[in-house]
Amino acid sequence: MVTDAPSRKANRAAFLESDRIRTLDLPQDGRLLTIAQSIESAMKAGKSPDVYRACAEFLAATSAFYRVPTSTVRVLAARPLRVRENWATELFGDYNPETMLVRVWMRTAVRKQVTSFGTFLSTLCHEFCHHLDYQRFGFCDSWHTRGFYERSAVLYHHARGTPPKRLFWAAVPGGRWRIDWPRTNRGK
Numbered sequence: 001m002v003t004d005a006p007s008r009k010a011n012r013a014a015f016l017e018s019d020r021i022r023t024l025d026l027p028q029d030g031r032l033l034t035i036a037q038s039i040e041s042a043m044k045a046g047k048s049p050d051v052y053r054a055c056a057e058f059l060a061a062t063s064a065f066y067r068v069p070t071s072t073v074r075v076l077a078a079r080p081l082r083v084r085e086n087w088a089t090e091l092f093g094d095y096n097p098e099t100m101l102v103r104v105w106m107r108t109a110v111r112k113q114v115t116s117f118g119t120f121l122s123t124l125c126h127e128f129c130h131h132l133d134y135q136r137f138g139f140c141d142s143w144h145t146r147g148f149y150e151r152s153a154v155l156y157h158h159a160r161g162t163p164p165k166r167l168f169w170a171a172v173p174g175g176r177w178r179i180d181w182p183r184t185n186r187g188k
């Protein structure tokens with residue numbers, strides 16, 4: 001994971017704010033965990049309509065919790081040919097800010113490998129965080145900042161019921177950051 005390069009003047013303040021917000025409020029009950037578990041069992045059973053229903057329920061619950069308009073979802077069998085070019089790093093989903101539609105797909109484009117549940121849920125959380133950027137934080141764009149990745153990870157670990165990991169970052173040229181996995185895995 002590498003962050004986007006800092007944006008130019010006009011959007012710089014919002015970019016920095018996105019970078020700075022490293023966490024999210026979380027529901028204090030187990031509702032997201034329960035829904036995530038139903039996504040997992042539907043995936044295991046290979047029942048696409050159930051995967052869709054559970055994803056829609058997940059986005060309805062998260063949208064309600066964060067008091068934003070409900071984001072809709074489409075679950076696709078395979079990656080569509082046309083995806084947002086500037087978000088090419090996203091292999092398993094995308095988000096359209098105009099329609100507030102999240103798309104996630106269950107197979108990769110080239111090798112048609114099945115997406116693992118962890119990757120699928122992480123993608124759903126990632127795309128929902130793009131929705132939050134526009135609808136909750138009011139950003140004019142949704143950048144992949146350190147804050148963005150951390151907010152997505154907080155939501156993912158909460159929904160998955162796994163302990164959140166502190167992310168460590170290493171600078172790369174061009175004002176970008178990548179996750180320092182050895183340090184992140186060591187936790188220091």
Ligand SMILES: [Zn+2]
Binds near residue numbers: 087090126130144
């Ligand atoms: Zn993204």
